[in-house]
Amino acid sequence: MERPGPGFSLAGCAAALEGALGRSAARLWFKESSGRNLRGRDWIAPRGALGKLFRRGQVPEDHIERLVCEYRHSLYIHSCEQTGAGLVIRLDHPALFKQVLSNLPLYTRPTKAVAAKKRCVVLNCAPLQGNRAPESLTVGHLRAILLSDHLAEVLRQQGWVVHATPNLPQNTAVCTFLKLLRVSWASTLQTTSAEERVSDFQKILSESVYTQLGQSEAPSDRARKVLPKDVLFKVHLRQFVKEKELEGYDANLDVALVQEEALRQIAELQHTVLQEDGEQCVVIHVVGCKEEFQQQKIDLLWQILNTGIDQVTQKHLVCGPVRITGENAHLNAVEYFQFRRSQMQEASVMKYGNLVQGDSWAEIISNMTSATIKFELLATAHRSPLNLDLTQSVNISTKGTKGGAFVMYNCARLATLFDHFNKSVQQGLYPQFPETSQLNFSALREEGEWLLLYNYIIPFREVLCQTTESLSSATGIRLTINTETEPLEHLFNQMFTRLQLMKALREVFHTALGTLHITPPSQL
Numbered sequence: 001m002e003r004p005g006p007g008f009s010l011a012g013c014a015a016a017l018e019g020a021l022g023r024s025a026a027r028l029w030f031k032e033s034s035g036r037n038l039r040g041r042d043w044i045a046p047r048g049a050l051g052k053l054f055r056r057g058q059v060p061e062d063h064i065e066r067l068v069c070e071y072r073h074s075l076y077i078h079s080c081e082q083t084g085a086g087l088v089i090r091l092d093h094p095a096l097f098k099q100v101l102s103n104l105p106l107y108t109r110p111t112k113a114v115a116a117k118k119r120c121v122v123l124n125c126a127p128l129q130g131n132r133a134p135e136s137l138t139v140g141h142l143r144a145i146l147l148s149d150h151l152a153e154v155l156r157q158q159g160w161v162v163h164a165t166p167n168l169p170q171n172t173a174v175c176t177f178l179k180l181l182r183v184s185w186a187s188t189l190q191t192t193s194a195e196e197r198v199s200d201f202q203k204i205l206s207e208s209v210y211t212q213l214g215q216s217e218a219p220s221d222r223a224r225k226v227l228p229k230d231v232l233f234k235v236h237l238r239q240f241v242k243e244k245e246l247e248g249y250d251a252n253l254d255v256a257l258v259q260e261e262a263l264r265q266i267a268e269l270q271h272t273v274l275q276e277d278g279e280q281c282v283v284i285h286v287v288g289c290k291e292e293f294q295q296q297k298i299d300l301l302w303q304i305l306n307t308g309i310d311q312v313t314q315k316h317l318v319c320g321p322v323r324i325t326g327e328n329a330h331l332n333a334v335e336y337f338q339f340r341r342s343q344m345q346e347a348s349v350m351k352y353g354n355l356v357q358g359d360s361w362a363e364i365i366s367n368m369t370s371a372t373i374k375f376e377l378l379a380t381a382h383r384s385p386l387n388l389d390l391t392q393s394v395n396i397s398t399k400g401t402k403g404g405a406f407v408m409y410n411c412a413r414l415a416t417l418f419d420h421f422n423k424s425v426q427q428g429l430y431p432q433f434p435e436t437s438q439l440n441f442s443a444l445r446e447e448g449e450w451l452l453l454y455n456y457i458i459p460f461r462e463v464l465c466q467t468t469e470s471l472s473s474a475t476g477i478r479l480t481i482n483t484e485t486e487p488l489e490h491l492f493n494q495m496f497t498r499l500q501l502m503k504a505l506r507e508v509f510h511t512a513l514g515t516l517h518i519t520p521p522s523q524l
Helices: 010-020 061-071 093-101 104-108 139-157 173-180 195-206 221-226 237-244 260-274 289-306 333-355 359-378 404-426 447-470 489-514
Strands: 043-046 077-082 086-091 120-125 161-165 211-213 233-236 255-258 281-288 313-319 322-325 386-389
Touching: 010 043, 010 061, 010 447, 061 077, 093 104, 093 447, 093 489, 104 447, 104 489, 120 139, 120 260, 139 161, 139 281, 139 313, 139 322, 139 333, 139 359, 161 260, 173 333, 195 233, 195 260, 195 289, 233 237, 237 255, 237 289, 255 260, 255 289, 260 281, 260 289, 281 289, 289 313, 333 359, 359 386, 359 404, 404 489, 447 489
Parallel strands: 120 161, 120 281, 281 313, 322 386
Antiparallel strands: 043 086, 077 086, 211 233, 233 255
C-alpha cells in the first residue's frame, strides 16, 4: 500500500504496532472508532488475538515497555496498558491535535506520490459511447458517468495523467447536460477522425483466424444470410480466450457480432493510448452491470486487434444496478435531474421566499442539485445495488448525513462561522487569529473534537490513497458541526483551537467536494 507521506498516519501506526509484539499470521491491532470506546482507548489488541502469540493473551511487561520506549514519540503514544479486553493504547491527544492542526495541508490535501515513471490511465465511460442523446441515458448510466468523473479528479490530484474517453463533440446536448451536473469531460469542436484506423482494423479482422466475414467484405451468399445487417464480422471470442488462457471473463462469452461503432470505440482508445508515446497505460472501462457483458467483448476484440504491438492493461469498473421506487420510477437521467432540481427549487422557496430569484439563486440551486445527485448516486459502493426513492413527498433536505444537501449545508455553516469571526475581529470583539504555534491544544477536550480529528481529518488523506489503489468512489464524510464562539477573554484559546479544528474540517470538505467538481457554498 502507498503511504500517504510525512506526518502521522493510521496506516503507518497500524503497520508499526503489528510488528512491535512479534509477527502473527492474524491481525493484532484494531483502531477504535466509536465514541464510547474512544473514551478510554484509541487502539486495542484483543486478548483473543494476543493468545496466538502469548500465553493466556498476557503480554510480558518487558514487551510493553519496549513498545512504548520505541514508539512513544513517533506514534504519539500516551499510555499502553493491559486490560481484561486486551492490550490498549491511548494516544497523546493534545500532541496529535498540535501536529495535525499545525500542518493542515499534510492532512487535508491529496499527496502526489513520487513515482519512478509517469502513471497514465484511460477512463473509458461506456455509457457515453455512440454519440447518444442525453434522453437515452438511464439513471444507472448516470451513476457510471459520475463515478468516472470523480475517479478522474481523484487520480489527477495524486499526480496521474488521466485521459477520458469518448471525446465528445462540443455544443452537443449531452455536453450541455454534463455541464449542468458539473461533470468535467473532454470535448472538442471536432473529434479525431478514426477512418484510417478503422480501415486497418477491418483488414486485421478480415485476416484473423478468429473471424467470419460479414457483408462489408462481400462474402458468399450463405454468410450473408447468417450475419445480421450492419455486422462487419463475426469474431469467435471463446476460442481466443481459451487459446490465450485468459481468466476473469464471463463464461458465456462466445462470439461478437462486430459493427463499425465498436471499431470506432477501439480506434479512439488506441489513439489515446498511443498519445503517451510508449508509456504503460491502464485502461479502465467504467460500465453499468447491464452493459458489462458487451464491454468485455470490446476488451477482447481490442486484444485481438492489438496483435501484441501495443499491449495495454484493461480493467472493468462495474456499477451495480439502480433500483428506482416511487411514482417517478420511469424517469431517465435528464428527467431525474429536472425532478431533483424542482425539489431543490421548492425547498429553497419554502425557506427563503421571494429572495429565491435571479442568476445567483439559479446557480446556487443548480450547484445544490448537482451535489445532491452526486452524493445520492455515489454514496453507495459502486458495485452494490442502489435503491433510489423518487417519491415526490420525500424531502431531499432531510435524507440524513449522507445527503448532498446536508454536506453543502454544513459547508455553508463553516463559511458563515469564519465570516462571523472575521467580522468580529474587524469590530474589535476578538483579537487577530494567532500563529498555530501559540495555541494550547490541550483546550480541545471534548469527545466530539477528538472524534472529528481521529475519525475524519487524520484518515482523509489515507482514504484518497486507498481510492487510488482500489479504483473506487469516495463516499465523503458524515458529521455534524456544533461549535460555539463566546466573546469572553478566558475562552479565546479554546475558541482559536476550535476554529483551527474547523479550518481543518473546512479543508477536508473543500478537497472532497473538489473531487466531485462541486463548488462549496459560502451561504445558504
